Amino acid sequence: MTGDLSPIDKAKFVAARRAADLVEDGMRVGLGTGSTAAWLVRCLGEAVRDDGLKIRGVPTSARTAALAREVGIEVISLDEARWLDITIDGADEFDADLNLIKGGGGALLQEKIVATASDRMVVIADAGKEVEALGAFPLPAEVIPFGWQTTRALIEETLVGMDVLGRDITLRMNGDRPFVTDEGNHILDLHLRRIGNPRQLALVLNQLPGVVENGLFLDICDTVVVGHGDGRVELRDLNEGTVEEGRLDFVDSDNLFRDISD
Incomplete structure (x- = not known):
């Protein structure tokens, strides 16, 4: 097979x-x-x-x-x-x-x-x-459902000061409903295109209220x-x-x- x-x-x-x-x-x-x-x-x-x-x-x-x-x-x-x-x-x-x-x-x-x-x-x-620089694949951020749109706005504001090429953020969907993780949370996909400083970004994202964890494994x-x-x-x-x-x-x-x- x-x-x-x-x-x-x-x-x-x-x-x-x-x-x-x-x-x-x-x-x-x-x-x-x-x-x-x-x-x-x-x-x-x-x-x-x-x-x-x-x-x-x-x-x-x-x-x-x-x-x-x-x-x-x-x-x-x-x-x-x-x-x-x-x-x-x-x-x-x-x-x-x-x-x-x-x-x-x-x-x-x-x-x-x-x-x-x-x-x-x-x-x-x-x-x-394998990539030369991370970021072409959208970076997931797991967020709690409460106030997720506010959390997205906080991430958008934070990305302005980060070394990235893109700042679009989308809510991950499962059909016509938000995707729900095993822990009952949502996922925001950050379309960054290139991440110039992954360590800085990972640290800053996890300090934002509402963000549970991000998909950078460093x-x-x-x-x-x-x-x-x-x-x-x-x-x-x-x-x-x-x-x-x-x-x-x-x-x-x-x-x-x-x-x-x-």
């Missing part, structure tokens, strides 16, 4: 497959949210089923929790785990320093909490997610696994300063890998 995938999905699959090799027996594993992270959960489920891998997973969203249980991964809460050995998640953008924009799937708050409660954070992504990611549509995969370790390259062959798989979607 994997042989029928589009090049983008093949890239996501090989990145997830390579990252799954980093998970060892007995680990407490943070499980990300989104289409690439779903491949990872499926790969780990296969290892649990076929190889007897014993892990406990801490999902970053309700839909990841449902998928993990479906493929046979033991699911626990972060409070039960207390600390994690590794978190593996996707990203909407990453730069050369492994700074990220995350939150396209709407789970940025839980994702950031889980990632920072881990000894190691690994990002899995297709090669198209100094959190240790490793990125980059997949390509032809099966090539790179593992870049920021701390070690190393790059490992390899290639994965595509083989037919069973229904464990069907219906992967955001």
